[in-house]
Amino acid sequence: MPLDPEEVAHVALLARLGLDGEERRRMGADLDRILDHVSALQRADISDVPETAQVGALVNVWREDVPAGSLSQEQALANAPDTDGEYFKVGAIQE
Amino acid sequence: MTAPATVDTGYEVVIGLEVHAQLLTRSKMFCSCSAAYTTAPPNSNTCPVCLGLPGALPVINRQAVEMTVRTALALNCEIPPFTKFDRKNYFYPDLPKGYQISQYDLPLSQDGHLEFDVDGVRTRCGVTRVHLEEDTGTMHHAGDVLQEATSSLVDLNRCGVPLMEIVGEPDLRSADAAREYLVRLRQILVYIGVNDGNLEEGSLRCDANVSLRVRGATELGTKVEVKNMNSFRAVHHAITFEIERQARVLDDGGALVQETRGWVEARGATVSQRSKEMAHDYRYFPEPDLPPLQLGRDLVESIRAAIPELPEARAARFSSQYGLSAYDAAVLTGVRAEADTYEALVDAGVSAKVAANWQMGDVAALANEHHVALADSGLGVGGLAALLALVESGAINGSTAKELLSELYIVGGDPAALVTERGLGQVGDAAQLAAVVAEVIEANPKACADFRGGREAALQSLVGQVMKATRGRADARMVTTLLRERLSG
Numbered sequence A: 001m002p003l004d005p006e007e008v009a010h011v012a013l014l015a016r017l018g019l020d021g022e023e024r025r026r027m028g029a030d031l032d033r034i035l036d037h038v039s040a041l042q043r044a045d046i047s048d049v050p051e052t053a054q055v056g057a058l059v060n061v062w063r064e065d066v067p068a069g070s071l072s073q074e075q076a077l078a079n080a081p082d083t084d085g086e087y088f089k090v091g092a093i094q095e
Numbered sequence B: 001m002t003a004p005a006t007v008d009t010g011y012e013v014v015i016g017l018e019v020h021a022q023l024l025t026r027s028k029m030f031c032s033c034s035a036a037y038t039t040a041p042p043n044s045n046t047c048p049v050c051l052g053l054p055g056a057l058p059v060i061n062r063q064a065v066e067m068t069v070r071t072a073l074a075l076n077c078e079i080p081p082f083t084k085f086d087r088k089n090y091f092y093p094d095l096p097k098g099y100q101i102s103q104y105d106l107p108l109s110q111d112g113h114l115e116f117d118v119d120g121v122r123t124r125c126g127v128t129r130v131h132l133e134e135d136t137g138t139m140h141h142a143g144d145v146l147q148e149a150t151s152s153l154v155d156l157n158r159c160g161v162p163l164m165e166i167v168g169e170p171d172l173r174s175a176d177a178a179r180e181y182l183v184r185l186r187q188i189l190v191y192i193g194v195n196d197g198n199l200e201e202g203s204l205r206c207d208a209n210v211s212l213r214v215r216g217a218t219e220l221g222t223k224v225e226v227k228n229m230n231s232f233r234a235v236h237h238a239i240t241f242e243i244e245r246q247a248r249v250l251d252d253g254g255a256l257v258q259e260t261r262g263w264v265e266a267r268g269a270t271v272s273q274r275s276k277e278m279a280h281d282y283r284y285f286p287e288p289d290l291p292p293l294q295l296g297r298d299l300v301e302s303i304r305a306a307i308p309e310l311p312e313a314r315a316a317r318f319s320s321q322y323g324l325s326a327y328d329a330a331v332l333t334g335v336r337a338e339a340d341t342y343e344a345l346v347d348a349g350v351s352a353k354v355a356a357n358w359q360m361g362d363v364a365a366l367a368n369e370h371h372v373a374l375a376d377s378g379l380g381v382g383g384l385a386a387l388l389a390l391v392e393s394g395a396i397n398g399s400t401a402k403e404l405l406s407e408l409y410i411v412g413g414d415p416a417a418l419v420t421e422r423g424l425g426q427v428g429d430a431a432q433l434a435a436v437v438a439e440v441i442e443a444n445p446k447a448c449a450d451f452r453g454g455r456e457a458a459l460q461s462l463v464g465q466v467m468k469a470t471r472g473r474a475d476a477r478m479v480t481t482l483l484r485e486r487l488s489g
């Protein structure tokens, strides 16, 4: 079932993608094809497959609670689009 | 502290609290950056993992998992054998990955409860779950006035600090019950050493879901989520305000809107936060970068075995074992270190009642004044025990002990040696005291006449004169007896 234009707009909003009408139409068609392709999974016979919440074989991969070095402030801010020298600077957020 | 009286609105109040508690780990949840975010310069405790840089992979902090299990067990939760992390997707500048690693359908724990008294009535509140996630960074708004700010500043030192979410069932029926639940919960978290309990600074945070329904109704009313309450007082005031606001809307025949409202202390009101109403669509999915956890029963049982006696149980034991009043037992067990100090005093031979009186009285005052607990003071538990043994044996009286306590609290010292050195020993020799009593009677004819005329209070002033003449060292009971004998003779 194809996505309706509102669903495409909603997904675009969630992904913070500003799409114009033409882009939305094209993306919608792409998404339809992707979903269609993946939906092949729903036709697989899984009556003999046990339910699971994990696909890898690993469990309990953890580390001890020991602090190690961090980046310097300068390094942390190096790739930021904007800073004030100490902080990342972003457009005003009003709560 | 005065709280607004709980007004009976005629509706049944339904409250559930969601509490977030930062864990007292040394490093962050999924990376080895230091978790000490308050003291570091901005953005100096970050790494590719907590900055959300491409290709960085998280690794679970084992201590954070164990602390969450400890908390869950203290709150009577079950620990399922299998648990996993999930991504909660949303965009906000304090979370550079674009998602928070949290837990969705298979949390670390579930189905617990907390019991406590509300105005003497035993109350039980279910704990839906305790799960583990990561904290976000902090935002500062440039400029003094928020509305005029043109940019916001982001510090990511806090981003990735281990955070527990404790979701309570909607079992609370009043603002009083909600506050008491939070007081008890905080006490337990601090007791078991997983959180520092600081509501003001936000290492412990509380949101409340509040709704009203007609008494007897089974369906829940429209719920409002209240945020920004950073003290017990604020929690009580905000919920009380919200109950009254909702009751007014319903009384007027209106309908409530499901929304988030922030408590604004200065206005004493909750205010709608419309900007946060953007349809949340978190699109949770299993975190592909973290293998799940299988917590063995051995691990869970070893964590359970290490949980200290919790405050309420300890208070009950203090009452029965040491014969303390319920009030004294509650005060002495409220803080774990204080309760340990009390038991150390009793173990050192101080009688249970004497230890309680001194610890809650003069010692508490000195601890407050100097910001040093007895256990960390120069005098220490041993020194106080030695001092109180001198009172017990009659070597010094109570007022001398108070003076010595105050003098030695910080610097420490041997009370017995000081008593000998300064001649502070109690004057309990009958002949010696009799002479002083005779002098005082001689010098205070009016007080003596008043006492003989039936004024009991006059005796106290005479006792005071004797104490003064002996520099506070007289055995007060003996002085009183001697005075009575002489004056009635």
Ligand SMILES: [Zn+2]
Pocket: B028, B031, B032, B033, B045, B046, B047, B048, B049, B050, B051, B160
């Ligand atoms: Zn980091």
